[in-house]
Amino acid sequence: MTSDTRAGWRPVTESVGSVRAMKALFLRDLKTAFRQRQDLLNPLLFFIMVVTLFPLGVSPEVSFLQQAGSGILWVAALLSVLLSLDHLFRHDYDDGTLEQLVLQPQPLFLLVLAKVAAHWVLTGLPLVLLAPILGIMVHLDGNSIGVLCLTLLIGTPVLSLIGAIGAALTLGLRSAGVLLSLLIIPLYIPVLIFGTGTVAAAGEGAPVSGYVALMGAFLVLAVTLAPFASAAALRISLSNA
Amino acid sequence: MWQLFHKLGSPKWFFGIANRLMPWLLLGGVALLFAGLIWGLAFAPQDYLQGNSYRIIFIHVPSAFLAQSVYIMMAVAAAVTLVWRMKLADVFVKSVAPVGAVLTFLALFTGAVWGKPTWGTWWIWDARLTSMLILLFLYFGVIALGAAISDEKSSARAVAVLVLVGVVNIPIIKYSVEWWNTLHQPATFKLTEKPSMPAEMWVPLLLSVLGLYLIFGWFACLRMQTEILIRERRTRWVKELVLAGRS
Numbered sequence: 220m221t222s223d224t225r226a227g228w229r230p231v232t233e234s235v236g237s238v239r240a241m242k243a244l245f246l247r248d249l250k251t252a253f254r255q256r257q258d259l260l261n262p263l264l265f266f267i268m269v270v271t272l273f274p275l276g277v278s279p280e281v282s283f284l285q286q287a288g289s290g291i292l293w294v295a296a297l298l299s300v301l302l303s304l305d306h307l308f309r310h311d312y313d314d315g316t317l318e319q320l321v322l323q324p325q326p327l328f329l330l331v332l333a334k335v336a337a338h339w340v341l342t343g344l345p346l347v348l349l350a351p352i353l354g355i356m357v358h359l360d361g362n363s364i365g366v367l368c369l370t371l372l373i374g375t376p377v378l379s380l381i382g383a384i385g386a387a388l389t390l391g392l393r394s395a396g397v398l399l400s401l402l403i404i405p406l407y408i409p410v411l412i413f414g415t416g417t418v419a420a421a422g423e424g425a426p427v428s429g430y431v432a433l434m435g436a437f438l439v440l441a442v443t444l445a446p447f448a449s450a451a452a453l454r455i456s457l458s459n460a
Numbered sequence: 461m462w463q464l465f466h467k468l469g470s471p472k473w474f475f476g477i478a479n480r481l482m483p484w485l486l487l488g489g490v491a492l493l494f495a496g497l498i499w500g501l502a503f504a505p506q507d508y509l510q511g512n513s514y515r516i517i518f519i520h521v522p523s524a525f526l527a528q529s530v531y532i533m534m535a536v537a538a539a540v541t542l543v544w545r546m547k548l549a550d551v552f553v554k555s556v557a558p559v560g561a562v563l564t565f566l567a568l569f570t571g572a573v574w575g576k577p578t579w580g581t582w583w584i585w586d587a588r589l590t591s592m593l594i595l596l597f598l599y600f601g602v603i604a605l606g607a608a609i610s611d612e613k614s615s616a617r618a619v620a621v622l623v624l625v626g627v628v629n630i631p632i633i634k635y636s637v638e639w640w641n642t643l644h645q646p647a648t649f650k651l652t653e654k655p656s657m658p659a660e661m662w663v664p665l666l667l668s669v670l671g672l673y674l675i676f677g678w679f680a681c682l683r684m685q686t687e688i689l690i691r692e693r694r695t696r697w698v699k700e701l702v703l704a705g706r707s
Binding site: 404409 | 542594597598600601604605608609611613614617618621622624625626628629632633636637639640
């Protein structure tokens with residue numbers, strides 16, 4: 220056997236690298252989600268409907284909507300992410316895929332990160348893309364809409380990452396939906412405050428780079444810490460079953 | 461040190477220690493709290509600006525103080541649960557969470573009662589009030605998750621993860637709420653700038669804070685004993701204890 224062939228030889232049992240596993244899991248989640256298209260649409264419809272409630276329920280006046288618009292959009296986006304979180308691990312938990320994921324040689328927190336990334340692409344990103352239209356409907360000016368989309372772009376991944384902890388903790392429980400909201404909403408408050416605060420600053424013509432940097436800091440913190448907590452919570456929930 | 465640590469893992473050992481400790485905690489706590497309250501409510505001088513209404517701080521400050529430190533204690537216990545799987549740490553978290561919630565509510569309630577004559581309103585979306593309200597929500601979350609999982613072991617670890625996630629978030633929530641408040645309204649009410657108190661005011665305050673700590677210690681022991689009895693009801697020592705109590 221020459222050294223060339225030996226270099227090309229791979230043992231059959233060699234495990235897949237972490238990055239490749241993450242990529243495969245990410246693509247698989249996207250693929251399975253696109254087979255249930257209606258499920259993808261529901262959070263978006265919910266987002267639009269909640270935003271519609273505010274002009275009807277509070278006031279359709281332009282001055283009110285201009286002032287409250289960014290807050291309304293942010294709260295609605297937060298709620299629809301919250302609603303979609305139940306799906307994050309549920310299907311994989313029900314059919315046993317999740318147990319296989321936990322048994323993989325790759326670190327679980329990386330796999331969780333891949334799943335959360337897929338979840339964000341399927342729910343957070345469409346919300347960001349939809350936000351400009353709703354922004355026009357609540358009479359935000361062009362600059363504010365741009366900043367709003369930027370804050371949602373940075374903020375929705377944080378919502379998905381923190382939410383994954385709650386979704387993992389409540390996995391397999393009876394009243395998981397309400398409990399999940401109860402656990403997660405207090406943790407969402409900082410993101411909401413800074414998200415709407417940034418848009419308010421933009422509306423007053425103040426520079427927003429500082430606020431955006433702080434939101435970026437939240438994102439970095441969430442990316443680095445939340446997957447560990449979610450992975451720990453997943454192991455606990457699976458040992459419970 | 462390590463021997464004590466191992467002993468702490470045994471619910472039976474703790475039960476005995478708690479029995480011996482509790483009378484002292486209760487006695488000291490009641491004595492200090494009564495001294496502090498009576499001194500504060502009846503003998504301390506009036507505030508030159510707020511009159512007598514300021515006297516609610518002798519209840520408000522101790523409960524707010526404890527409401528926050530109970531969560532920190534829970535976080536330490538949660539870390540112990542996760543690292544060493546110590547049963548007693550989880551018993552502590554479960555027994556103390558409702559107490560913390562009640563104390564937080566008490567702090568909010570007494571704050572509202574004080575706010576009515578002083579600020580002219582029951583509630584204001586001030587940074588401190590809001591972050592206490594969020595702390596109350598965190599307590600509710602811990603209680604709800606603990607109640608939702610029936611399996612004892614996974615309930616202990618899930619609650620521990622939640623408490624730790626919460627404790628990481630508490631400073632973030634606190635600072636973001638402060639930032640949010642200063643953005644939206646200038647500091648009309650300076651909660652943080654206390655009038656420099658004379659000793660006749662802060663000594664009774666300190667006494668009541670210490671007293672409430674001791675009473676909390678007594679109450680935590682009592683609740684933990686109850687929880688231990690429920691969990692260990694099938695063990696021999698609990699049966700013997702109950703039988704001895706009956707005769």
